[in-house]
Amino acid sequence: MTASTPVPAGSQPFTTKDYRSNLKPIWCAGCGDFGVATALYRALAAVGRPPHEIALVSGIGCSSRIPGYTNCYGFNSIHGRALPIAQGIKLANPDLLVLVAGGDGDGFSIGGNHVAHAIRRNVDLTYICMDNQIYGLTKGQLSPTSPRGLKTVSSSYGSFEEPVNPLLYCLAYGAGFVAQGAPADMDGLTALIEAGIRYPGFAFINVQSPCVTYGEEKFQLKAQKLRLEKLEALGHDPADFMKATERARAYGEKLYTGIYYRCPSPAATFESMARERRQELQSRAASRSSILDLFQTA
Amino acid sequence: MISDLVIGMAGAGGDGIVSAGESLIAAAAREGYYAILTKSFGSQIRGGESSCRLRLSAEPILSAGGTLQVAVALNWEDFLKFGGELPVGSETVVIYEEATGVAPGQIPLDRPRPALAVPAPIARMAQETAGTLKAKNTVVLGLLSGWFGLAGESIRSGMRRKFAGKGAEVQAGNDRAFQAGLDYAAQHPLGSGSRRLPPPAHRKPKLLTDGNDMCGAAAIFAGCEFFGGYPITPSSEIMQFLNREIWKHGGVLLQAEDEIAGLGAVVGASFAGKKAMTATSGPGLSLKGEMLGLATIAELPLVCVDVQRGGPSTGLPTKSEQSDLWAAAFSAHGDVVRPVLAPITVADVFPVTVEAFNIAEQFQTPVIVLSDQELAQRKETIDPIDTARLQRIERRRPAAADLDPYVRYRITPDGISPISYPGMPGGNHLASGIEHNENGAPSANGAVHARMNEKRIRKLAPLGDRDDLFTREGPPDAPIGVIGWGSTAGPLIEAARNLQREGLAVQALAPRLLYPVAEKVYRRFFASLRVCLVVEQSHLAQLYRLIRMFVDLPCPCHSLARSGANPFSPEEIAGQIRSLAGLDPAAVPSTPAPTR
Incomplete structure (x- = not known):
């Protein structure tokens, strides 16, 4: 069974609580990450893979604590490097369901390089970026998605920089699945994560996950509920790349949720091509023990 | 003749x-x-x-x-x-x-x-x-x-x-x-x-190879199923060899976007249960530092080959040097013991790389193999290697009793905890770079940190007895000792043999295990010595100082150390030993006065 193999309705063997670990989150009360975790558990239950066949990899940051709160094989790694580690896991064992989670700093600052290459490799990962426009764990510095002019402890007089646009970034590098969700719409967020998991290739889901301690008022859940516009309700066609790009440009101004882009004809994944190459070449192999025969001169 | x-x-x-x-x-x-x-x-x-x-x-x-x-x-x-x-x-x-x-x-x-x-x-x-x-x-x-x-x-x-x-x-x-x-x-x-070379003793054809190809071949032999890396001179041929071969043995190769990602993918593959390797050279080793620390604390086996070149920075990309020893041993932040091995000949690259996998898998640790440009890229004809005598060790998996319930970082008598892999029912756990308790749950408790540090370091203690990872040559009671590693060990041993033929009692020690420093092995070597010489291609004499850091030297210990590019010749080393013997005539009572 692969990640994208749907489990028939009514036969789900696992429930939401099967994916929740018994560790108590360190997140602040009211943190958006609680909503992301709950949506993740629900989406995993809907997909129905047993917890031991799931690997969830994160970097460092508040949001990167999420593997500890999830019952599966978790890996809370180092800052910015969740994607390379997750790719190693998936390539080593393509039968696993591999998810990546982390913050905007992890994905678009210290680890920004890896996003582009994970996309062009098209490894079948679901990457959830919990975007809160701030560095929470280190107590309130600028993040790569902080709006220009934001005053923080590291930008006392206001920042000079334009924010990274994670949606446009991933679309530009050719991601086959790009979506945005928010905990203000739990059903929508759950459905997006499930759709990302079922997409047979690299899937990117940006989640507007507000920081209740250091975040701006306009990013909090209450404000989110008022600002949120569902792409579906706008008649958005996820197969329309140009329209997706256009709407992604509104990142920071508009809060669209839903699937911006889902490639109607998904490209082959790295791991499927690797499998073919192995099948093609394995017949040519001598045993591992006779590898030194390659150096014979006679 | x-x-x-x-x-x-x-x-x-x-x-x-x-x-x-x-x-x-x-x-x-x-x-x-x-x-x-x-x-x-x-x-x-x-x-x-x-x-x-x-x-x-x-x-x-x-x-x-x-x-x-x-x-x-x-x-x-x-x-x-x-x-x-x-x-x-x-x-x-x-x-x-x-x-x-x-x-x-x-x-x-x-x-x-x-x-x-x-x-x-x-x-x-x-x-x-x-x-x-x-x-x-x-x-x-x-x-x-x-x-x-x-x-x-x-x-x-x-x-x-x-x-x-x-x-x-x-x-x-x-x-x-x-x-x-x-x-x-x-x-x-x-x-x-006029000179004419005599025919070889046996006309049996030899293998023709170099250190980088031998390293790749050893990875295949050891059971490596994943390679992640980034091109860098003079190590790229390891990736290129595996690019041709690894698929045939059911593996995968990833040329990553950078050195960090290359090792990151290796960490992931190891977490997924596969034997995995990366290869790099000095600048790449610097970049990989944080990821290596992650593998240490998450207790994940992997092999990282560093084919040394002249440094720092871009340095001498095409020339050999032995100046990454400290970086290999000490570049981790925190209290870390990360095993470092080094082959001494092209043929030796094979068993040493296999042993690196064995140590990594047995002790659930990253292991660094310090090759050098000289060994990596020189071609050599070698006798066939009897691979049947080489062991291949697999990591310790949880038995049924270990899964009820599974405690990933259980503190065991030998410090090694059975390791599960994604896909194994009942083995779910959190691997992390953050300090964790035995269950893998994050912890900032000082007592937990002390216990886990102790466990991670204690498990490597058996390496201190591994005199099989040293080559010792010459009369065991000889008063003059010489120590050299990597590509310097070959000329060093030849020099010692030549001097023995001249009647000078010299013994040579070539460590393949550089770190942790096997104090007992050195102490036994020093037992009969009156004087010792450490030879290496490093301006700072990194091996000489590393030994002094851990071993109390009972005799005067001298250093022949210089920057890279020009390898030592046996005659140059022999000359130094002769003059050293002359400096301390009491050390060589039974031999004629050496000449400069």
Whole structure:
């Protein structure tokens, strides 16, 4: 069974609580990450893979604590490097369901390089970026998605920089699945994560996950509920790349949720091509023990 | 009668000097000679100067030799650029391109003046026989074969195979060029400069390989199923070898976007349960530092090969140095013991790399293999390796009882906790770079941190008894000791053997385990010593100081240490040992006074 193999309705063997670990989150009360975790558990239950066949990899940051709160094989790694580690896991064992989670700093600052290459490799990962426009764990510095002019402890007089646009970034590098969700719409967020998991290739889901301690008022859940516009309700066609790009440009101004882009004809994944190459070449192999025969001169 | 021959050749990039060296060593391998070929280039991508040196011997050899017995210069400017890499001495026969217009008495080599300078019309012969200057290297092969009795038929048949795809005319032209060289040598005997290599003791063909290919082959043998890396000189050939081979054995190779991602993918693959490896050189090792620390604290097995070059920074990308030892041992932040192994010959790269996988898997730790450019890129003919005697260790998996409930980082008597892998029911856990308790739950508790540090370091204690990871040679009660590692160990052991033949009681120690420092093994070695010399290619004498950091030295311990690029020769090391013995005559009571 692969990640994208749907489990028939009514036969789900696992429930939401099967994916929740018994560790108590360190997140602040009211943190958006609680909503992301709950949506993740629900989406995993809907997909129905047993917890031991799931690997969830994160970097460092508040949001990167999420593997500890999830019952599966978790890996809370180092800052910015969740994607390379997750790719190693998936390539080593393509039968696993591999998810990546982390913050905007992890994905678009210290680890920004890896996003582009994970996309062009098209490894079948679901990457959830919990975007809160701030560095929470280190107590309130600028993040790569902080709006220009934001005053923080590291930008006392206001920042000079334009924010990274994670949606446009991933679309530009050719991601086959790009979506945005928010905990203000739990059903929508759950459905997006499930759709990302079922997409047979690299899937990117940006989640507007507000920081209740250091975040701006306009990013909090209450404000989110008022600002949120569902792409579906706008008649958005996820197969329309140009329209997706256009709407992604509104990142920071508009809060669209839903699937911006889902490639109607998904490209082959790295791991499927690797499998073919192995099948093609394995017949040519001598045993591992006779590898030194390659150096014979006679 | 001589038993070996050291030939050095240099020319411009397009002259095919290195290719001539490769033809010679391939022929030598087929004939059953022991041979070592080292190549050296300017840092140009194409063109520029290039050189090679080839030592051929009927007996086993451990170094590329010292002063050249035969030097070939296709032009003087390029030859001289290599300086100490192609040392000419008073016994050297220098063969050079006649068209350089330099009279034998005027050649730009006079410190000391070589035994013989022989101009030969190499370019003219190439042009006349093959119609192209590209055949100059083939003429050189003919000259060398004719003058020094080198494997003529094997060279000729090897060249025929090499040029097989290039058409009958090219092949015939090369044949004529080779014959012209042979004929010229026959018509112009060297007289007093003549040397002929005896036939090898056994005409059994040898394997022909280099350290990087051996490293890749060892990974396959050990069961490696994942390689992640990034191109970097002089390690790229490891990735290139595995790129050809790993798929055939069910594995995957990822050329990552950077050094960090390459190792990151290896960490992931190891977490997923596979034996995994990366390879890099100094700058890459620096970049990988944080990820290596993650593998240490998450207790994930992996092998990281560092093929050393001159540093810091870009340094000398194409030249050997032994200056990454401290970086390999100590670049981690926090309290970390990360095993560091180093092979001492090209053949040794194979068992040492296999052992790196074994240590990684057994102790759930990253292991660094410190190769160096010299071992990695020199070609060597080697005897077949009996792989049946090599062990292949697998990581300890949880038994049913360990899964009820599973405690990933359980503190066990030996410090090693059974490790599950995604897909294994009941083995769910959190791996993390953050400190964690036995269950894997994050913890900032000082007592937990102390316990886990203790566990992670204690589990490696058995390495301190691994005297099998050291080569010790010479009389065990000898009062003079020499220590050297990596590509320096070969010339060091040869020097010790030569001195033993002269009657000097010298013993040599070559550690393959560099870190943790096996104090007991060193203490046993030092037991009989009155004086010791540590030899290495590092300005800061990194091994010398590393040993002093951990071992109380009972005798005066001296250092012969210098920056990289020029390898040590056995004669240079022997000279130092002689003078050391002279400095402390009491140390060598039974031997005649050594001469400088």
